[in-house]
Amino acid sequence: MMALAFVLSPLLILALGALLLMLAEALTPKQNRAAGLALGATIVFVAGFAFSVGAWLYGVEDVAERELLAPWLVIDRFTIFFDGLFCLGGALAALLAGGYLREHGLERGEFYGLLIFSTIGGMMVAAAGDALMVFIGLETMSIGAYALTAFRRTSPRSAEGALKYFLLGSFAAAILLYGFALLYGATGHTDLVGIGNAIRAGGQHQTMILVALVLVLVGLVFKVSAVPFHMWAPDAYEGAPTPATTYMAAVVKCGAFAMLLRVLLTCFSDQGLMSWAAGWPPVLAWIAVLTMTVANLIAGQQESVKRMLAYSSIAHAGYLLVGVVATIHSMGTATASVLFYLLTYTVSTAGAFGALILCGRKGAEAVSYEDLAGIGRRHPAAALAFSLFLVSLAGIPPTAGFFGKWFIFRAAIDAGFYALTIIAFFNSVIAAYYYLRVLVFMYMREPAAGAPIATPMRSGYVATALVVSAILVIALGVVPSLPLDVAVEASEKTFAAPGG
């Protein structure tokens, strides 16, 4: 039993931590509550991360009690990898919230409780071995994210972003569920492995399975915010308080990809449905091309840096889908490239949103390119951090983003998708334009006469988050081998043998 508790510990620690934090919020006096809660949430996430590492080193393969949770929760290396990744993203979001909420007078303790519970939902999604658990985890994660988006109660933008996020998110969940219901009807199973085996065995319900596949794909693609199902993402990202945006861009997106990989590679991995001639890979390839191209073109036209980062996050979903399509050739290696990309993307995007937070003050949040004009000369540290994260998002060496793209492209080339790789490459060149435009404004422009001059806020929390992200971005860019080995192990032990 101890071994089971240990491999489940990241989830258990977060659950316990969230309950304790809510208790602490109710019992402490109001004036010194605020700062402590952000610290507490960060400690919970760091503990979750530490236990993920511990569970990884301990190994999950020999823990026989895992069977007790089957088929509801599957505790494997893939799950543990995502546990750690979510804790990292959650910790960065909690640190950013610690500075942001105080500066903008939004300090209410619920934020951290929602943040942690929503992350638990993400962990459930990554571990889900049954359609029911996928749904419960997804709802736990999404409901928390809806509430976080609406957190700024006096702002019409926050409410509007949350409304759009909520409506389209629930719509996507309903479509996904109808797909699962049809799969249940066709195969008699709700556990993903059972569905996969029944589909592989063939049967008389081929049409129903195909309809179900379409519905499930639409639901999944909605959740990873790929074009043409991306409409909610820019509005939700822009309307939400920036730490909530960070959380959505990092943790919720990684959770959606964990779900996509788990469902597609477990349920729909038979020869017929996972082939280039028929099935989901060509569909996802077209969606990837559309996503990258449309998102990058629209991102280039934005006036708001926050909205540009939202479109950039959509474009990154496109690159990630290229890696997902490449799983058709070698499931283990291509999945590893997706996992590694998710790691580099999490630290880069959390850092970029963090730097945007740092550049704003109460009543003068940095939003547009103009707001950032001249920051390079007056506040070199803030501008340097922002530049580093944007360079990483653009995929320029020696940063994390470069190796993320490198491994995805290599997986696509190995799978023989030359055209797809070339399109992805040209898209990252287009993307560099709008990332570097921020640098141009920061270092080469001066604010227009009379325009308010952005002054960075002072917060130990935000500074810590930025330093941690910056170290990770550089470390992943200089020595990517260790995290890559971890990603390879996480995917090969889980997905290497089709149908295993």
Place this chain on the structure above:
Amino acid sequence: MIPVEHYVALSALLFTVGGVGFLVRRNVLVTLMSLEIMLNAVNLALVAFNRQATHVGAHTGQIFAFFIIAAEAAEVAVGLAIVISLFRIRRTVRSDEADLLKN
């Protein structure tokens, strides 16, 4: 006994009605109702499939439906809170009048 196909046909019809309602109606409360219809279509399909001969004795579909009902209640609670918060600020529950965010 009414064959399963009839239930599934009804469920597909309900799902379509809900989906179309979601896409064309602009009143957020009606949109929420459409979502409910879609999820009830899912519940109906799950319960109907549970009756199929191969699943006699297993109740996965029915249990699944209960979980959907519970999760849905939580979701609508948050959804209505968001609608109320929007109404307080903008005095409207129409989704086409919530148009501050665009590029």
